[in-house]
Amino acid sequence: MSELFGPLANCYRQITFHHTAEPGDVQFVFHTYHGLLVIVEQTEHSVSAPPEEALKLLWRLHRFNLTWGLFAYGALLIPILSYFNYLAQKRSIAKQVAGQRNGVAER
Numbered sequence: 001m002s003e004l005f006g007p008l009a010n011c012y013r014q015i016t017f018h019h020t021a022e023p024g025d026v027q028f029v030f031h032t033y034h035g036l037l038v039i040v041e042q043t044e045h046s047v048s049a050p051p052e053e054a055l056k057l058l059w060r061l062h063r064f065n066l067t068w069g070l071f072a073y074g075a076l077l078i079p080i081l082s083y084f085n086y087l088a089q090k091r092s093i094a095k096q097v098a099g100q101r102n103g104v105a106e107r
Contacts, residue, residue, distance in 0.1 A: 005034075007064065007067075007068060008032060008034070008043065008064060008068075011057065011060040011061055011064055012057065015049065015053050015056060015057045015060075016049060016050060016053050017047050017048060017049040017053060017054075017057065018048045018049065019048070020048060021048040022048065024050060024051075024100065025048040025049055025050060025054075026048070026049065026050075026051050026054050026092075026093045026096040026097060026100075027046070027047065027048045027054075027096070028046075028047055028054060028058060028089040028092060028093060029044060029045065029046045029047075029089070030044075030045045030047075030058060030061050030062075030085060030086070030089055031043065031044055031045070031081075031082075031085060032045065032061055032064050032065055032068075032069075032082075033065055033068070033069040033072055033074070033078045033081075033082070034064075034068040034069060034071065034072055035071060035072030035073060036071055036072065037071070037072075037073060038073050039072065039073060040072040040073045040074055041072075045061060051093060051096075051097050054093055055090065055093060058086060058089055058090060058093070059086075062082050062083070062085075062086040065078055065079065065081075065082035066079055066082065069082065
């Protein structure tokens with residue numbers, strides 16, 4: 001995660017994640033937004049991690065959007081987009097965990 005700027009890289013601090021899925025991992029995709037007034041940068045995070053770590057990282061990325069996203073163009077929409085994406089990915093993680101318990105691979 002060296003290509004991410006400071007505060008965004010801090011979201012990954014002390015999080016165990018993998019670039020390819022390993023047994024017991026869940027996967028999610030989340031977008032973060034930051035910028036200054038008329039500029040906005042969107043970063044896609046595609047992550048495979050153990051469920052507890054995934055939920056922790058998902059919350060940190062959402063919290064990043066709620067702080068750094070407020071400085072970007074579209075600041076009124078970013079918290080709403082982030083919240084609904086957060087809920088959707090949290091539901092997806094829960095379904096994947098349930099599928100793992102039942103022996104079914106879901107995403």
